[in-house]
Amino acid sequence: MITEMVQRLREMLLFFLLAVFSKATGAKPFWRYSVPPGGAQDNASYCLSWRLAVEANNMRPWRTVPRQCLHHLETYMICGQYARDVDLIVEQILTYINELVLTGDGKDAWILDVDDTCISNVFYYRGKRFGCDPYDPAGFKAWALRGDCPAIPAILVLFNKLVEDGFKVFLLTGRDEETLGQATFDNLHTQGFIGYERLIMR
Secondary structure, three states: OHHHHHHHHHHHHHHHHHHHHHHHHHOOOOOOOOOOOOOHHHHHHHHHHHHHHHHOOOOOOOOOOOHHHHHHHHHHHHOOHHHHHHHHHHHHHHHHHHHOOOOOOOOOEEEEEOEOOOEOOHHHHHHOHHHOOOOOHHHHHHHHHHOOOOEOHHHHHHHHHHHHHOOEEEEEOOOOHHHHHHHHHHHHHHOOOOOOOEEEOO
């Protein structure tokens, strides 16, 4: 009688373990999406993935930002996360620069992009719904001619450190030199980008 009870207990325990095991193996993997698609959280997840793909240059050519990502990008750009990201990156760059020993031969150079690296076009892009509207070359040209692009503070700190340390700093932009050269030069100057080696334009 006792052996039968032990046998039944073993069978029940085995049945219980099999049930738990089958439940565990039937569950979605932890990396799978667990929020029902279609809601606000689904959009937020999609937009994070879309932004990462763009930043990593893994997105096929695109003309506009997906409309469902407008709020995500607006929040990212103007509510502080973009600035925090830039601050962190510049902090890492400054750590790297502080470890360098320059030779003093005049051949130490650094290249910085102008648009949305040195100076920000965030106010222009706000008017274009942060990329949800197609790129407007004439509109961008009119914006750039105003010379109102603010400096990105962390990049200005980096720029000044590079110049002070003796780097030849080259500024590079896809802007047209003939039409936007003076406006770009003046904009950079008024925002504190002074002492670079050369502004290279298209």
